[in-house]
Amino acid sequence: KAGVTQTPRYLIKTRGQQVTLSCSPISGHRSVSWYQQTPGQGLQFLFEYFSETQRNKGNFPGRFSGRQFSNSRSEMNVSTLELGDSALYLCASSLGWGEQFFGPGTRLTVL
């Protein structure tokens, strides 16, 4: 069974630009969660989608948004990038409850 895939793996953007990250979950998984990891901060929860609906949302500004498609693939968008948005962005999929399985992450660098 294929694992969670994320594209692209690396991104370099400049301040003010926007970026879209993509996540394909494990086949059969209907939940996709997004996390931001920065040094010393652990994994900060961004949002979770289940069956195309945002079910949970963390404490991030509205510049961070996401969506989920009917095939459970998910995208995350960050608009008006700031230097502090530089981080590893991880997505994780699950059946809808319980253990989450992570992709390799997208490393975003904002210059």
Next chain:
Amino acid sequence: DQQVKQNSPSLSVQEGRISILNCDYTNSMFDYFLWYKKYPAEGPTFLISISSIKDKNEDGRFTVFLNKSAKHLSLHIVPSQPGDSAVYFCAASDTGNQFYFGTGTSLTVIP
């Protein structure tokens, strides 16, 4: 406000000995807990879980203990192996679909 805390940023253990990684939480509603291992440049890998109806769960060399009254859980790795060197994250949830992660403990197993 960090609801899940891993107060030891790093831990060094001799190969063959026991590694004990600790995690504290503040929300008494948390009833499902996960441990993950993360290597550099990879996404976290699920290790073991425990629900609040149990106080211990074992899987091979990994055992998780839960002390609900103290709001504390620990991961024991016995015996520790050099390949166990990684960052370990604990995570907690009250819904089973939104998880709060600790900041991680970097384990080094010395051959």
